Amino acid sequence: MSAALLAAIAAPAAARSLTSELHELADRLRRVTVRIATTGSRFDGVGAGIIWPSKGRAIVLTNAHVVPPRRGDHLVVEHEGGRRVEARVIARETDLDLALLALVDAPNEWPAAADIGDARSLRPGEILVALGHPFGVGGALSLGIVHAAPGTDDSWVRADVRLAPGNSGGPLATLDGAIVGINCMIARGLGIAVSAHVADRFAREVTSR
Amino acid sequence: MTPTNRTQSASTLRALSDDLTAAVESASRSVVAIHARPRIAASGIYWRDGVVVAASHTIRKEQEIGVTLPNGTRATANLVGRDGGTDLAVLRLDRPPTDAVALPAFASADALRVGALVLAVGRPGDDGVSTSLGVISAVSDRWRTWSGGEIDRFVRLDLAIYDGFSGGALVDADGRVLGVNCSALARGTPLTIPNATVDRVVDALLTRGHVARAYLGVAMQPARLTNALTERLRLDDPRGVLVVMVESDSPADRAGLLVGDLIVAASGKTVAEPQDVAELLGGEQVGAALELSVVRGGERRSLTVTVGERAPAGEPKRRGRSS
Numbered sequence: 001m002s003a004a005l006l007a008a009i010a011a012p013a014a015a016r017s018l019t020s021e022l023h024e025l026a027d028r029l030r031r032v033t034v035r036i037a038t039t040g041s042r043f044d045g046v047g048a049g050i051i052w053p054s055k056g057r058a059i060v061l062t063n064a065h066v067v068p069p070r071r072g073d074h075l076v077v078e079h080e081g082g083r084r085v086e087a088r089v090i091a092r093e094t095d096l097d098l099a100l101l102a103l104v105d106a107p108n109e110w111p112a113a114a115d116i117g118d119a120r121s122l123r124p125g126e127i128l129v130a131l132g133h134p135f136g137v138g139g140a141l142s143l144g145i146v147h148a149a150p151g152t153d154d155s156w157v158r159a160d161v162r163l164a165p166g167n168s169g170g171p172l173a174t175l176d177g178a179i180v181g182i183n184c185m186i187a188r189g190l191g192i193a194v195s196a197h198v199a200d201r202f203a204r205e206v207t208s209r
Numbered sequence: 210m211t212p213t214n215r216t217q218s219a220s221t222l223r224a225l226s227d228d229l230t231a232a233v234e235s236a237s238r239s240v241v242a243i244h245a246r247p248r249i250a251a252s253g254i255y256w257r258d259g260v261v262v263a264a265s266h267t268i269r270k271e272q273e274i275g276v277t278l279p280n281g282t283r284a285t286a287n288l289v290g291r292d293g294g295t296d297l298a299v300l301r302l303d304r305p306p307t308d309a310v311a312l313p314a315f316a317s318a319d320a321l322r323v324g325a326l327v328l329a330v331g332r333p334g335d336d337g338v339s340t341s342l343g344v345i346s347a348v349s350d351r352w353r354t355w356s357g358g359e360i361d362r363f364v365r366l367d368l369a370i371y372d373g374f375s376g377g378a379l380v381d382a383d384g385r386v387l388g389v390n391c392s393a394l395a396r397g398t399p400l401t402i403p404n405a406t407v408d409r410v411v412d413a414l415l416t417r418g419h420v421a422r423a424y425l426g427v428a429m430q431p432a433r434l435t436n437a438l439t440e441r442l443r444l445d446d447p448r449g450v451l452v453v454m455v456e457s458d459s460p461a462d463r464a465g466l467l468v469g470d471l472i473v474a475a476s477g478k479t480v481a482e483p484q485d486v487a488e489l490l491g492g493e494q495v496g497a498a499l500e501l502s503v504v505r506g507g508e509r510r511s512l513t514v515t516v517g518e519r520a521p522a523g524e525p526k527r528r529g530r531s532s
Contacts, residue, residue, distance in 0.1 A: 014221055017221040017222075018221050018222055018225065021221060021222045022222065025222075123230045123233075123234070124230065124233045124234075124237075124337070124338055124339060124340045125226075125229035125230040125231075125232060125233035125234075125328060125340050125342075126226050126229065126230050127222065127225065127226035127229065144342065145229060145328075145340065145341070145342045146340075147339050147340060147341065147371070148336065148337055148338065148339035148340070149337050149338075151336040151337065152336070158339070160340065160341040160342055160369060160371075175222050175223055175226060188371065188372060189369050189371065190369075190371060
């Protein structure tokens with residue numbers, strides 16, 4: 001039996017259940033998060049994307065700054081387990097830092113889309129988690145809290161959570177696994193995410209065209 | 210895992226999250242925003258009836274200071290006094306607020322434990338309260354800040370002190386206040402000034418308008434005697450503190466201390482660094498006699514200095530180490 005497992009068994013009940021709950025939450029978020037690797041002349045990096053609900057076609061929502069600048073450009077999204085699927089940029093909104101990708105050939109067993117929550121009901125201090133690929137590390141979990149209740153402009157979520165390049169485009173989620181934001185930048189140490197309702201409105205507008 | 214198990218484990222994390230939001234909500238009733246500098250507002254805590262504690266370095270004006278109360282209304286306050294040494298300032302609200310703000314629940318000093326889960330709660334503007342989560346990373350004994358303040362315990366935090374968080378509250382998971390957060394006392398390291406220190410400074414500022422700080426009127430630097438001289442003078446330690454400046458008409462000047470004197474003991478205790486002398490100069494020492502043993506011209510001699518009181522300091526500014 002490994003030392004880690006022994007330690008887990010010896011841990012107090014509350015800490016043990018916290019750990020297993022976080023583990024389960026990370027697994028759940030990994031199922032709806034993809035890795036977006038872009039290579040090109042001026043564009044080279046790793047970001048994240050979220051498998052977003054949509055009637056009909058399989059779409060991925062991410063940050064505009066994660067994908068190539070032109071609509072119609074192709075790139076590859078990678079799901080956990082290493083499955084790679086080709087995708088195409090179908091819309092980009094730089095003001096909101098959002099982009100929508102459609103899978104060129106959605107595989108039959110493509111995972112179900114993420115649950116979308118509402119950032120407008122968040123309370124300061126509420127626990128949140130972020131999932132992404134900080135510095136290229138795949139599927140990494142970060143734990144944090146809501147920094148402040150949404151202000152007059154509820155388009156952004158401010159979270160006290162440690163993000164890094166590679167978290168961009170990935171989910172910021174509540175303990176229920178509901179996506180409340182799309183992580184997009186770090187401002188003076190604070191994690192900033194686009195509110196899920198803003199992202200959802202964008203996705204609906206694009207897909208209903 | 211069965212659905213029942215899942216609900217139970219989910220509830221542990223959920224319960225923690227609920228505790229944290231409740232703690233923030235409870236503390237937010239006592240945390241105010243203070244508009245006394247350009248650009249971003251800073252935080253303050255409603256510490257006693259009509260009295261708000263803030264971080265001195267965030268206060269750039271003395272009158273008509275705008276204060277945003279937890280219910281969003283604006284009040285005005287005046288500066289009662291400030292202590293650059295502990296970076297604390299005390300403001301008095303012009304009109305005692307009714308139910309717009311509440312006194313916080315205070316935690317006892319035992320709650321300052323390494324590993325304790327804590328929240329920093331600030332109000333850096335009119336946009337509501339904001340918070341960050343972390344742990345107390347170190348707690349040690351009394352220390353003296355570089356600007357001469359005496360702080361009962363050094364409480365270092367592993368959490369983010371965001372812009373405008375200075376003057377805000379460190380609270381435990383029950384929302385009880387552990388101290389006032391400050392990032393200006395230790396080169397940006399987030400730390401908390403414990404309640405006991407804040408109470409002491411508030412008492413001093415409310416009664417005298419300033420915190421008494423003992424003063425000799427010398428600038429010192431560490432120095433070392435030769436081995437031969439150390440042996441001849443029968444000293445245990447070759448180290449001492451060299452007097453590099455004596456202020457005119459200061460207590461040190463009046464006692465006959467000269468530039469070039471090497472202080473090797475004070476009040477019978479060996480002195481190796483300027484800090485050792487500073488340690489002996491608590492606010493309660495004002496007026497007391499301090500026995501200094503110095504080496505001058507290769508000989509030991511004894512001098513008695515009557516400790517003076519330093520003129521009240523303004524907001525913290527860098528200056529040489531002098532006591």
